[in-house]
Amino acid sequence: MAQTDLDARLTAIIAPVVAAMGLDLVRVMLSGQPGSLTLQVMAEDPATGQLTIDQCARLSRALDQPLDEADPISSEYHLEVSSPGIDRPLTRPGDWVRWVGHEAKMALEPKVDDRARATGTIAGLDGDVVLLTTKVGAELRLPLANIKQAKLVLTDRLIAESKPLDPTGADEIIESSAAADNDNDTPDTEFSED
Incomplete structure (x- = not known):
């Protein structure tokens, strides 16, 4: 970074x-x-x-x-x-506080404790050190200076907590190829609310 x-x-x-x-x-x-x-x-x-x-x-x-x-x-x-998208890159120190409790994956350079990559749940930021909990419960301390790239992992929880951009509540575009009465044979588009 x-x-x-x-x-x-x-x-x-x-x-x-x-x-x-x-x-x-x-x-x-x-x-x-x-x-x-x-x-x-x-x-x-x-x-x-x-x-x-x-x-x-x-x-x-x-x-x-x-x-x-x-x-x-x-x-x-x-x-x-x-736009950063839902599974956004984590590029700023504040990102590690904002996304506590969400999963992240990262590339480390130079390696930390012989690890070139790390994946786990963000537990916070301690000064300039990211706190990460792995799936097996190990607690990792990863210096920000060693994190070459990092991004959130797309999970159901992350999707559920994301704010919709469309104020109408439509959050999905569905294209249908069944456009039999459409003169130009382009797919019909409709918005769907969950």
Whole structure:
């Protein structure tokens, strides 16, 4: 989770734009090879923990000018603005407090107690050390500095506790291929409430 100089420069450009829109920055990540680079900006609305498509589009447009003016990336790149999703990455110290009781998996570098990976239930944060309980009940203490990547594990509990983005309560789109009376043979779409 340590940042390179370029990561830090990108974050310095992007974070104020995200904050000005009332959003929280989750992650800035540049990936790929020169000629096919992708700059991923992941943000969330504090009210929902997610972003709508409209919020993604507005944020993408708002980032165009600051990124063009600063020109921090020497080659062409594709800008991708996204929501963290339900099984979100854990990138900030506060994430380890916010998601206590939920399962997480992570890659460790350098290894901790000869472990390159760890999976378990988040028990909290003690200073700069993540507390994790494994399925067999072992208590792990993992320094934040050693956590290269981490994300929540998609579980029924995590899904149940996620806030729906759609205020109507529709949380699922069902496509039906039985569109016999539809002239253009495209699937019908309906919203379903559980």
